[in-house]
Amino acid sequence: MIQELLPLLGNTPGNLALFTEIAGTLSLIGLGLWLAGARFSRQIIALSGVAAGAMVGKFLPDFYPVNLSAPVLAIVGALVFGLIGFVTHRLWIGVLLGSVLAWWASLGTWIVMHGQQSWSQPVWDADMSVSRFGSQLWSVLPTDVTRILPWAAGSAMLTGVAMAIVWPRVATVLNWSLAGMSLILCAGLALVSYQRPQWIGMLPAQNWSQLTAFAGLVLFGALVQWKLSPRGAVKKTAKPAAAAE
DSSP: OHHHHGGGGOSOOSOHHHHHHHHHHHHHHHHHHHHHTGGGHHHHHHHHHHHHHHHHHHHHHHHSOOSSOHHHHHHHHHHHHHHHHHHTHHHHHHHHHHHHHHHHHHHHHHHHHOTTOOOOOOOOOTTOOHHHHHHHHHHTSOHHHHHHHHHHHHHHHHHHHHHHHHOHHHHHHHHHHHHHHHHHHHHHHHHHHHHOGGGGGGSOOOHHHHHHHHHHHHHHHHHHHHHHSOOOOOOOOOOOOOOOO
């Protein structure tokens, strides 16, 4: 798994010091999400909506002419998106969990089905749009991968959404534990591969042992968050009044 993941992380960055700071920060964020994300889950979703709404409101006049200034639109967008994120918390947990599961399903499909073809990522330039980059990335994938990947990713997405509907608390702790460990793994692996590449040789080489260790850490983080996360409002039944003697 790690051997297949390393080529996906890209080449050696030009500014190694800046990359080290970014990777270290992302690793710390992943550590917080892994152990305590569910405890502040609704706040994280709401604040993410505030940030997204502010960005949308700021850049909206560049794409659509409106009579309001960018700062006013940023404030309105932050309030609206933040409120939506707070109210629709369970929906976003399902989407986030499904997205993380879909990413791992896509990685697993690549590991199993790519055969002898190595990873080749298209070069991103300033004139390339996101859709064009995505189409070029899809075109370089092997035929077996493109045949299985949509079904695997779609099934993983539906699984995350369904889990959030049926077992919302389980989905919440699993989402933040899996997302945190995924962030730790990617950012930490990239940091180690550029700073201490000899450490990678100390990791177990078998895919099953790597997957077992990763799954165990995800389960540990989920159990910790299960203890720390709020259980929600518990309905209290009124005690019957004592019969008068």
